[in-house]
Amino acid sequence: MLVVNNxxxxxxxxxxxxxKSLDEVKDKALMIHVGGDNMSDQxxxxxxxxxxxxxxVIK
Numbered sequence: 001m002l003v004v005n006n007x008x009x010x011x012x013x014x015x016x017x018x019x020k021s022l023d024e025v026k027d028k029a030l031m032i033h034v035g036g037d038n039m040s041d042q043x044x045x046x047x048x049x050x051x052x053x054x055x056x057v058i059k
Contacts, residue, residue: 022058031055 004010019025033049 025058028058029055030058 002010002014003012031052032054033051034053035050037043037049
């Protein structure tokens, strides 16, 4: 989970242990939700993360 303060600054690193190269996500979409995923085998709508906040393409 990436936590961002009210100034838009994230201070904790995000880890993705299965990601071997940034090329694997290049030109893929990234969706940011207001809340966090519920990390459940029975997901809630939108992963439990709440409203969609922003999206973009990773370059």
